[in-house]
Amino acid sequence: MIGDTLGAQPVLARERLFDGRVWDVERQEFELGGSRIRREVIVHPGAVAVVALNDADEVCLVHQYRHPAGGTLWELPAGLLDIEGEDPLVGAQRELAEETDLAASTWRTLLDISTTGGGSTEMIRIYLATDVHELPDAFAREGEEAEMERRWVPLEEIIDAALSMRLHNASLLAAMLALTQLRSRGGEAHPADLPFDWHPASRP
Template identity: 35%
Template sequence: MGTDTHPTGQQDPGTSAQVADVPASWPVESSQERYSGPVFTLTTDRVEMPDGPDGGTVAAARDYLRHPGAATVVALDEQGRVLLQRQYRHAVRHKLWELPAGMLDVEGEPPVATARRELVEEAGLRARTWNELPSMLASPGVSDEVVHLFLARGLSVVPEEENGFVRRHEEADLVAAWVPLEEAVGLVMGGQVRNGITMFGILAAHTAARNGFADLPDVSER
């Protein structure tokens, strides 16, 4: 059976079973690194792109940020509450409520190991059970950043003497709150929580909770 044409003129892929992101790479005519810093690199590629319905191509410049990626933790306690932390974000001039997270800035460290480390450093917590939530592309129009999300349960407090991490800059001003997951969804839908990764993590965890997280891969031993 062939695909149908949508009223917009675009091809209809058919059923929802056929809808899935797939790897692809258009030819790059040239690439120029414009800036390199401690967090990201700004690159300009000239990419060969379709140029109308006749099958021709044209080279068009595309700027994007190359980012090492990040790991984010949805930490749930025994009462079904999620840990949120308020942190200043200078780019948007706001203090935002967020999930514990950190960059994949240790070479060779698996994302779940980064998540474990960040939970200890930022929240002073360990988790007995780790499950993998869907990963997300934070802003694919301008960045290659992949955010890996994990659900952490069976929490316990790390004694201060075992956590040598010293909070500095934005992290020195962290404020924590434990919010029932259902209420956290309400905060997202009501616009009180607007960090995109946090919104995604809360909604993903809430969806996964419907069957007791049975469909999530267990990565506790990784």
């Protein structure tokens, strides 16, 4: 049985190269296989994303302009874990409300993904939220989120779009694979309070 192994090599030297609004960049040195290695690392606070699923088997997606990607992407509601000490589940509930004006009564953990393990510390926990309902008040949104569209999309339509290479967001694609495979195998998602050991703030 295969599985990733948590445990970073000790950082022997560290230099902050850039302080950003969302993430920083460090030059880190560590030893591996008897050699001293130097790498530039994007230091990321981690993030959460939510598969909000309604009774019609539709997933709530947001259509958001992403300047670095060069276009507007269909994505899961998601956001940074940039509030110190915030539980990831609470962060996911907050992001779902802020981006879609939705709340959910039932939460499960779907999967964790490393977006760019060779260059960034970012890990994203993706939750499955069901028994979804509208909140009474809408959140004020700004920046890219001010132009963001919310839409309920049938799960099968998302799968068709993914297989036709019309979708590109990594969290969405990974989550749809996990959800459909769980269903086909008769499995269930993990408990909502499953420890997020790979989250940067939780690592030794």
